[in-house]
Amino acid sequence: MTGAAWLELGVLLVLLVVSVPIFGNYMARVFGGGSAPGDRWFGPIERLTYRICGVDPDREQRWNVYAWSVLAFSLVSILFVYLMQRVQGHLPFNPTGATGVQDPALAFNTAVSFVTNTNWQNYSGESAMSHLTQMVAFTVQNFASAAVGLAVAVALIRGLVRRRSGTLGNFWVDLVRGVLRVLLPLAFVGAIVMVSQGVVQNSHGFTKATTVEGRTQQIPGGPIASQEAIKEAGNNGGGPYNANSAHPFENPNAITNMLQMYLILVLPFSLAWTFGRMAGDRRQGLAVLGAMLMLFLTTTVLAAVFETNGNPRLTHAGANQAVTATQGGGNMEGKETRFGSATCGYYASITTHTSTGAVICAHDSLTPLGGMMPLVNIMLGEISPGGLGAGLYGMLIFALLAVFIAGLMVGRTPEYLGKKIQATEIKLVVIYLLAVPLVILAFAGASIVMTTPQHSILNPGPHGLTEIVYAFTSQANNNGSAFGGLTGNTDWFNITGGFAMLVGRYVLIVVALAIAGSLGRKKTVPASSGTFPTNTPLFAGLLTAVVVIVVGLTYLPVLALGPIVEHLNL
């Protein structure tokens, strides 16, 4: 890799280090219950919203009511997004003349996909969806689904922090404040910067151009910048165009690309800071941040190195992949010249350490090991730093497991933030950790032994297995990136994928809230000499090790049969 590529990663990290305390403290105040910056502006809007919606903002909810609220909001959202797709042909603001989505299975998959913050896409955006659908169905869910994750994470923090409390806050308040005070301002600024760099934002359908050599080219349009900014900031990843962030109209240059990487990472990392702040001990947040950062940097650097090193088969075929002063080099199949292979490796890793799933290069065409990095990141459960909210609650669940294991080793009752971790919590933790691998491995296994799903595979050999495993791993973990060669738009993949997304989202949310409820009711025990401190580098290391061991035991066999075998055969 070049010095410039290292500098690019370094500058991104510096930007994050500067931003994390600012956003972290801000979110702690937004969700902390007291006064928060911007009350003068947001306060009246929020009060009006609560009045229209018949919500009493001062009434707190117990964990199960909080969970029912999440489920009710999601159900209503799925129905609305489904309906919009089916009837869009009869609605206005449709200059591309998109017809209603005919296939109920596809509309189901897409609706679930956007509401669960997955943004898996079995359709091609340019032709399949109207501008109106992109705006009032997809962009809205890009905000709402991110705010739902944020709310659940905040509820879990409250459960950990509060003493003898039956309630976790009010979901409707957390949802509205998350959208209005956190996501909307960030997305708005991001969208304006993007337009200034060439991301389109217009009401055109296709503009017909007669090219220099006299051919016809259709130039797409649409409300792209507004969706692009929240697509990254909310860790959604569903692009209005098929090529996603590789499309020059979504991501025109390396500056917008840097902005996208920043927007993807800033809130999830900041939320770990928010956790420390709300827990009243900054070092608790820093320990979690440290574990996130270790996992993050490892696979991010590796992905960039593997892609820069290139594909030996391309060299045999006559391609010069050397990194020189006049070319970026590396494995350029499926990549864009303006980004180059190292930046593509960074982005592929960033988009999968979070639940984003936006892509600037075709993951299917990554080198076997380069492509294994995003797959591994998703298998880790997207906790480093993870999807907005989802990453933090996933990491905190691993933290509970880590203190439990540490407790077993020294023979003491495990505690986290002064809360005793007992049988109830550990049972829930185990359900949380098993639900997603079960869905992934069962569906992937079934797809491989059945004949019809196999027809969807594009690339032969072990790579075909990786395509299928990646599809279910991505959907069950609500990521949304794909090994795009797989033809996902079949009844089998639409329906099983939709189910995987629902399990990966709502089973985990309900379990996380149940843990929050159980912890919130407990009293806090004072730390004693037998307490394993959880605000130290040692704990960050233990936490990282627990994550790697649990995930490694689950997925190593399938990784060996897919990307590793493929690499050895290159």
Add this chain to the structure above:
Amino acid sequence: MRRQLLPAIRILAVLTVVTGLLYPLAVFAIGHVAFSDRADGSLVRRDGRVVGSSLLAQAFTTARYFHPRPSAAGTGGYDGTASGASNLGPSNPALTTAVRARAARYRTENGLARTTMVPVDAVTASGSGLDPDISVANARLQVARVARARGLPEQRVRLLLDAHTNGRPLGFLGEATVNVLDLNLALDRLR
């Protein structure tokens, strides 16, 4: 859950108005006032007619023009309605075959020896199928061909290429690029 459904419907309605209508419209308004060319797609006009977008690749096949990277967008490539990559895996024989064939054609077109290694971006399909850029190495190997086809001194085309080479933004972001459409339009303006 029934008690939660009514607030759920109402809040979704409010969020739809705020984030689905007001927010995109505000971005429309500011984009239109402050950056209208870019918001409209960085369209390039010649003699008043739209010939393309400086951000999107278009097909160039004649010897007189610099050629863009291979494209997997749509059946003929460079299709603005069907952006996308080939998705061919690194071990797929179809990828190796395609790269070998493209390398052979590139050598023939540009009069290179049969053993010349071809810049990787010239023989691989881009991520979007609409990658507007090529690498400097790729552009330099095309200079002799373009100069010959236009009856221009090579040095002149080379100078024009240098003037149209964009370094990394801020010196370290991404990679250096040559925008094919901009360069080709500048070639047509040389006279």
